[in-house]
Amino acid sequence: MAENVTTETVDVRGLTLKVQQAGSGETILFLHGAGGSNWTGLLDRLATKYRVVLPEHPGFGRSPIPDWMMSTGDLALFYLDFMTALELEDVHLAGHSLGGWLAAEIAIRNTTRLRSVSLLAPAGIAVEDAPFGDVFLWNHEQSTRAQFHDQALAEKRLSVGPDLDVALQNKSAVARLAWNPRFSNPQLPFWLHRIDKPALLLWGKQDRVIPYACHVPYRKGIAHAQMETIDQCGHAIHNEKPAEAAAIMEKFLAGVKA
Amino acid sequence: MNIFFFHLMPYGDLDLSYSDKYDSAWVTLPNTYFDRSKGTAIYDRYIGELSLADELGFDGICVNEHHQTAYGLMPAPNLIAGALTRTTKKAKIAILGRALPLVNNPVAIAEEFAMLDQMSGGRIITGFVRGIGSEYFASGVDPTLSHARYYEAHDLILRAWTEPGPFRYHGRHYSFDYVNIWPRPVQLPHPPVWIPSQGSIETIEWCAAKERKYTYLQTFSPIELAQKNFDAYRACAEKAGYQAQASQLGWAIPTYVAETDEIARRELQPHIEAFFNKFLRFPIEMRMPPGYSSIASTKMLIERKYAVRASQQTIDSLGDLGMCIYGSAKTVREKLLHHQKKMGIGNLITMLQIATQPAEQTEKSMRLFAAEVAPYLRANAGAVAAAE
Numbered sequence: 001m002a003e004n005v006t007t008e009t010v011d012v013r014g015l016t017l018k019v020q021q022a023g024s025g026e027t028i029l030f031l032h033g034a035g036g037s038n039w040t041g042l043l044d045r046l047a048t049k050y051r052v053v054l055p056e057h058p059g060f061g062r063s064p065i066p067d068w069m070m071s072t073g074d075l076a077l078f079y080l081d082f083m084t085a086l087e088l089e090d091v092h093l094a095g096h097s098l099g100g101w102l103a104a105e106i107a108i109r110n111t112t113r114l115r116s117v118s119l120l121a122p123a124g125i126a127v128e129d130a131p132f133g134d135v136f137l138w139n140h141e142q143s144t145r146a147q148f149h150d151q152a153l154a155e156k157r158l159s160v161g162p163d164l165d166v167a168l169q170n171k172s173a174v175a176r177l178a179w180n181p182r183f184s185n186p187q188l189p190f191w192l193h194r195i196d197k198p199a200l201l202l203w204g205k206q207d208r209v210i211p212y213a214c215h216v217p218y219r220k221g222i223a224h225a226q227m228e229t230i231d232q233c234g235h236a237i238h239n240e241k242p243a244e245a246a247a248i249m250e251k252f253l254a255g256v257k258a
Numbered sequence: 259m260n261i262f263f264f265h266l267m268p269y270g271d272l273d274l275s276y277s278d279k280y281d282s283a284w285v286t287l288p289n290t291y292f293d294r295s296k297g298t299a300i301y302d303r304y305i306g307e308l309s310l311a312d313e314l315g316f317d318g319i320c321v322n323e324h325h326q327t328a329y330g331l332m333p334a335p336n337l338i339a340g341a342l343t344r345t346t347k348k349a350k351i352a353i354l355g356r357a358l359p360l361v362n363n364p365v366a367i368a369e370e371f372a373m374l375d376q377m378s379g380g381r382i383i384t385g386f387v388r389g390i391g392s393e394y395f396a397s398g399v400d401p402t403l404s405h406a407r408y409y410e411a412h413d414l415i416l417r418a419w420t421e422p423g424p425f426r427y428h429g430r431h432y433s434f435d436y437v438n439i440w441p442r443p444v445q446l447p448h449p450p451v452w453i454p455s456q457g458s459i460e461t462i463e464w465c466a467a468k469e470r471k472y473t474y475l476q477t478f479s480p481i482e483l484a485q486k487n488f489d490a491y492r493a494c495a496e497k498a499g500y501q502a503q504a505s506q507l508g509w510a511i512p513t514y515v516a517e518t519d520e521i522a523r524r525e526l527q528p529h530i531e532a533f534f535n536k537f538l539r540f541p542i543e544m545r546m547p548p549g550y551s552s553i554a555s556t557k558m559l560i561e562r563k564y565a566v567r568a569s570q571q572t573i574d575s576l577g578d579l580g581m582c583i584y585g586s587a588k589t590v591r592e593k594l595l596h597h598q599k600k601m602g603i604g605n606l607i608t609m610l611q612i613a614t615q616p617a618e619q620t621e622k623s624m625r626l627f628a629a630e631v632a633p634y635l636r637a638n639a640g641a642v643a644a645a646e
Contacts, residue, residue, distance in 0.1 A: 169553060171548035175401060180399065
């Protein structure tokens with residue numbers, strides 16, 4: 001993690017949230033995936049040109065699942081409140097995996113505070129012939145290996161044991177959001193046309209968690225979206241190919257007109 | 259003391275080499291392992307064994323619910339209970355239990371139990387469970403809502419049984435404008451409720467609460483844990499201002515009786531080892547889906563209890579843990595009486611058919627138990643209770 005990343009707690013309508021930030025400039029609000037809130041190589045690179053804000057979702061880390069949080073739809077409304085509370089405007093909203101799905105749920109509800117939307121291997125829409133990986137049934141090693149195309153990176157990750165309390169809490173929060181329907185909202189495809197801001201779809205070609213083929217309904221639903229693919233890359237794009245992902249995002253964001 | 263006969267209705271013909279290829283007998287084990295030509299005979303046999311228990315004078319017979327597994331072929335236990343209302347005369351019929359959170363309409367469970375209560379002439383005992391972890395993979399129900407749905411479904415079922423209908427019910431997880439069950443149950447104030455559990459302190463406290471006093475049933479656990487949980491129940495009752503009766507505690511235990519200790523050991527060994535090593539086999543991720551239990555309980559299970567199950571058990575290690583009782587009638591009755599006195603339980607739930615155990619052995623064990631173990635337990639356990 002870069003040294004200039006700050007961690008603070010933010011109060012949003014009675015809920016205390018851990019928020020990491022770095023950089024300055026236009027704001028990228030980055031929504032983390034099922035694995036929890038981790039400052040990654042991708043965010044380090046983006047923070048050289050942008051202000052990057054990484055909140056830890058309610059119910060993750062060491063916080064209990066809030067009573068109101070029954071779905072990604074609830075969490076989407078929470079993040080609209082979050083942007084209001086932090087007075088974030090002209091936000092480049094981005095999210096990975098579960099966070100990508102969440103970004104889409106936010107954007108179909110309200111894009112007033114958004115300047116663009118970047119979805120990195122987003123969950124959210126199930127595709128018949130490309131089932132999601134079973135992150136609930138996989139053990140820690142299987143899950144970790146499935147994140148990466150390059151297994152050397154997986155092994156490096158596996159050499160550090162997880163914080164069991166945080167891992168169990170994160171999994172519970174993910175289950176609340178994504179157990180049924182599994183990692184998807186069957187209604188989402190009907191509303192993607194509401195995303196009226198520039199959009200980027202970015203996928204690793206060898207994704208084994210949210211398979212590459214899952215981009216099809218997103219492309220169909222967000223007709224103006226720019227689609228980018230990274231080859232020799234698994235699900236954890238931001239960890240496996242941070243430089244390539246950063247270059248693609250920066251190029252996309254630079255093209256977004258104010 | 260009341261003595262029950264518990265049947266899991268396992269798929270005894272399971273090819274045990276399945277574990278070379280699959281890590282569980284639950285949910286992910288392909289159902290092509292089930293030979294569809296064998297099912298009818300299996301149900302005939304098992305319903306026959308439950309009915310025989312009634313003839314042999316067991317106080318009750320028990321069935322239960324599990325899904326998508328070779329461990330038990332009773333995804334709908336009330337179907338079996340319905341058949342048993344026709345094939346039995348005296349025994350209580352205990353459904354231990356229905357998994358409340360797995361259904362979206364708990365009123366249907368209230369209705370089914372009310373039907374069974376009427377059909378059996380008030381002989382049913384109902385059991386309420388959450389279902390084990392794997393059930394949440396099988397049903398699609400969010401395991402993080404398991405506790406909340408369980409308690410809410412329980413409250414609604416109790417109201418449906420006891421309050422005149424129609425009434426409105428609008429909760430967090432279930433919502434009905436009309437709750438008005440036909441038939442109503444025959445037993446007053448309502449059919450008895452038992453809670454089978456592996457035992458968390460929250461469950462025990464809830465069972466023991468003064469307004470419930472539900473019978474707590476410890477299932478398939480090391481005897482140390484059973485003892486600890488029964489003591490906890492009594493402590494909870496005391497805290498609630500009353501003294502727990504032995505009838506509020508039950509212990510479920512795989513049991514086998516044969517002519518001699520040697521024969522019992524030899525005959526039981528493959529079946530009891532298959533039960534714990536093959537039929538009760540699942541990865542921890544399937545056993546403990548996220549949010550199914552508190553983080554503290556999950557960590558404890560990962561570290562302690564699950565280790566018992568996950569390791570390769572032998573008849574000797576299981577015997578040492580007190581997870582099965584076997585031997586001649588003399589050995590079995592002395593062991594059971596010893597444990598019964600120590601644990602202070604009023605309900606003994608014997609599982610006398612175990613995993614792959616064939617019909618002849620099952621019937622022999624049942625008959626020996628009924629003739630030479632049960633009368634001794636009744637006589638002596640009664641004397642203990644009277645002396646208190």
